[in-house]
Amino acid sequence: MVDISPKSTNCADLLIMSKQKLKECDDFVNGKTTIHCKIKSLTRKQLTGNDIPERDLFHRQLEESFEEMLFSDFTFKVRGRKLAAHKNILAMRSPVFAAMFLHPTKEVQSGEVEIEDIDPDVFQELLRYMYTGSPQSTAMDVMAPGILAAANKYMLDQLKTRCETHLIRQMSAKNCLDLLTLTTHHPAEHLKKFAIDYFRRYPGEVMGTDNWKKMKEENPALLCDLHQMVFTAPTV
Structure with a gap:
């Protein structure tokens, strides 16, 4: 039995073994041998910055952007409560916001817009979805009708469908x-x-x-x- 237990953290190093080296092993009999190896899988918590897949890393960075709102360049005043955001994210996710930012309106020039027809908590979940692709499950249990209405207003069709499915189940x-x-x-x-x-x-x-x-x-x-x-x- 050939033991190739990890002696290196580089997977490529572990998997390369020449045919000649296999033939020279004592356990190589009648053209056959058994290879014993140990494979260790890292959990997401164990992954370092260099190990995280690029898509997951990008998703994590968007979540951090939502939580911290560094370099935000637009503010929503939702029934008196101020919520920050980034225009490029808003325009990328919602055609309504994309159209809004195309024109030099008073709101665009001031970097602030007032919204009175949406609850502040609902709007925050709307922003969370635009950054992370998913509202909080607890928020859906409580605010799904309001989130659906907001998703319909800003043409977020996938979020609207998710709300419909959630409400149908409830x-x-x-x-x-x-x-x-x-x-x-x-x-x-x-x-x-x-x-x-x-x-x-x-x-x-x-x-x-x-x-x-x-x-x-x-x-x-x-x-x-x-x-x-x-x-x-x-x-x-």
């Missing part, structure tokens, strides 16, 4: 009406289809919720529109 009699209402303001066809189907399958449960009673008292016109939408939509 659908219940308690939130079905809210999700239907959400789709009337922010087009989300997959979510709308599943909400309609859920309502049709469990009408008694949906109409027995506090949400139904509250909407019946406060906004009967919207409730009538939702009810009509559910029972006139084509069956797929």
Whole structure:
């Protein structure tokens, strides 16, 4: 048995062995031998800066850019809360921001824009997604409807789809009406289809919720529109 246990940290050094050297081994019999080797795999925590794959390193650097916001050149004032960002990242990720930065508007020249129709925590998760490609899972559990609305506004289609999938998995009699209402303001066809189907399958449960009673008292016109939408939509 030929033992090639690691004597070097360079993998290339370990794997190079000439055919002649194998033939000279005592265990080389009838043209055959058995090679015993040990392979060690490094975890992500054990990797040094030089060992990390370039794509992972780039992803880590984007995460650090989001967390630290060094050299940021644009500020969002979201309901009074200031959130920094980099214009090149925003323009690369969202066609809405790309179009915004093409024109010398007052906001672009000042480097600050006010946003009043999005919750600050939701907008922060929107920024996190644009930098890292993923919002926090805990944020999705709490803010998925708001994140979907923001993703729709800034044309982040993949984030919008992720929100739809998350909400479909969480659908219940308690939130079905809210999700239907959400789709009337922010087009989300997959979510709308599943909400309609859920309502049709469990009408008694949906109409027995506090949400139904509250909407019946406060906004009967919207409730009538939702009810009509559910029972006139084509069956797929």
